[in-house]
Amino acid sequence: MAFYERQTKGFVNIDPLQTGGRLSEDAKRVLVEWGDGYSVCDFCTGSLFEIKTPPIRTFVSKLLPEFLGTEYSRITNGAREAKYAVMHALRGKGEEWIVMDGNAHYSSYVAAERAGYRIALVENSEYPEFRVTPERFAEVLDDVAKRGNVRLALITYPDGNYGNLPDVRKIARICESYDVPLLVNGAYAVGRMPVSLKELGGNFIVGSGHKSMASAGPVGVLGFNEDFADRITRKSERYRNKEIEFLGCTARGVAVMTLMASFDYVARRVKRWDEEVEKARWFSRKMEDLGMIQLGEKPHNHDLMFFEAPPLYEISKKAKDGRFFLYRELKKRRIHGIKPGLTRHFKLSTYGLTRDELRYVLDSFEEIINKYSG
Numbered sequence: 001m002a003f004y005e006r007q008t009k010g011f012v013n014i015d016p017l018q019t020g021g022r023l024s025e026d027a028k029r030v031l032v033e034w035g036d037g038y039s040v041c042d043f044c045t046g047s048l049f050e051i052k053t054p055p056i057r058t059f060v061s062k063l064l065p066e067f068l069g070t071e072y073s074r075i076t077n078g079a080r081e082a083k084y085a086v087m088h089a090l091r092g093k094g095e096e097w098i099v100m101d102g103n104a105h106y107s108s109y110v111a112a113e114r115a116g117y118r119i120a121l122v123e124n125s126e127y128p129e130f131r132v133t134p135e136r137f138a139e140v141l142d143d144v145a146k147r148g149n150v151r152l153a154l155i156t157y158p159d160g161n162y163g164n165l166p167d168v169r170k171i172a173r174i175c176e177s178y179d180v181p182l183l184v185n186g187a188y189a190v191g192r193m194p195v196s197l198k199e200l201g202g203n204f205i206v207g208s209g210h211k212s213m214a215s216a217g218p219v220g221v222l223g224f225n226e227d228f229a230d231r232i233t234r235k236s237e238r239y240r241n242k243e244i245e246f247l248g249c250t251a252r253g254v255a256v257m258t259l260m261a262s263f264d265y266v267a268r269r270v271k272r273w274d275e276e277v278e279k280a281r282w283f284s285r286k287m288e289d290l291g292m293i294q295l296g297e298k299p300h301n302h303d304l305m306f307f308e309a310p311p312l313y314e315i316s317k318k319a320k321d322g323r324f325f326l327y328r329e330l331k332k333r334r335i336h337g338i339k340p341g342l343t344r345h346f347k348l349s350t351y352g353l354t355r356d357e358l359r360y361v362l363d364s365f366e367e368i369i370n371k372y373s374g
């Protein structure tokens with residue numbers, strides 16, 4: 001059947017959503033073995049997090065918290081579900097605020113709405129770096145704390161638009177001074193780069209398996225410490241081994257198996273993060289040689305980068321396919337990841353790609369520019 005075939009198979013993939021979620025060889029192997037619905041529940045004794053065969057219990061109680069730099073962990077159905085679990089667990093009565101960075105992902109915003117918070121955003125520094133600074137975070141927190149009850153703060157590390165890594169350590173200290181717990185959204189960090197909540201500060205850390213941990217999805221991770229353990233793991237009164245915030249059990253199938261199967265691979269690859277940053281910076285310089293402008297932090301500290309592309313935008317004004325010309329040209333060259341219709345601004349990721357693959361992407365951009373300028 002045609003839909004079994006993935007159109008982008010074998011393409012050079014620079015889609016930030018996809019570069020960190022490509023499966024390890026071990027994860028590919030478990031896909032079929034554990035593909036049946038509730039496969040992990042063969043020997044369940046009542047809770048996903050307690051299953052010993054396969055060793056989910058060891059993963060959740062030992063390996064994952066060590067990796068995240070926390071005392072406890074849970075597996076969720078995605079980063080957003082982890083954020084919502086925390087937001088919901090902390091939500092009290094009456095009007096309560098959450099303060100979050102203006103670069104936050106929509107899923108943070110929507111999770112906060114679902115949990116019934118009023119939301120205050122810490123705006124970024126705007127063009128060209130779009131940074132979220134601790135100073136601005138402190139101002140907003142202070143302002144909202146004077147007017148109302150701030151229950152939680154959230155920082156996106158890094159954000160999904162510019163790949164900026166805000167100073168979480170400072171922001172965590174600021175939140176602590178206001179007695180406001182901090183949730184670190186590391187959907188683009190956990191599994192790509194070394195990240196430890198113990199070192200960063202803050203009270204909760206969230207990751208995304210399908211985005212950054214070489215896993216099938218949907219699956220996410222949550223790390224937290226003793227101080228909030230009772231709230232996060234609160235049990236049902238009637239079903240004593242079912243945790244309410246996780247609706248009893250979360251990723252009860254093949255996704256958790258891919259997460260576990262990729263774990264060694266992921267733990268090894270984060271140690272090579274310096275190489276990834278160096279490669280991203282090299283790519284950024286080469287793009288700028290072609291007339292593009294990398295926005296966000298510079299020099300950049302992450303593989304996710306946002307570019308302004310005047311040469312491509314100019315072409316799009318005259319090209320036959322208008323702003324779809326770039327997508328078409330890249331597709332022809334078997335490059336995937338820039339959304340159809342984008343030319344003026346777009347983001348991409350260099351994560352896990354070889355220099356040869358990236359050189360191919362750069363050469364393709366150059367070729368396309370020359371073709372239309374000739």
Ligand SMILES: Cc1ncc(COP(=O)(O)O)c(C=O)c1O
Binds near residue numbers: 081187188
């Ligand atoms: C910064 C950021 N956080 C969270 C998410 C959502 O992750 P998940 O699909 O695991 O809920 C995304 C997805 O694009 C993201 O970019």
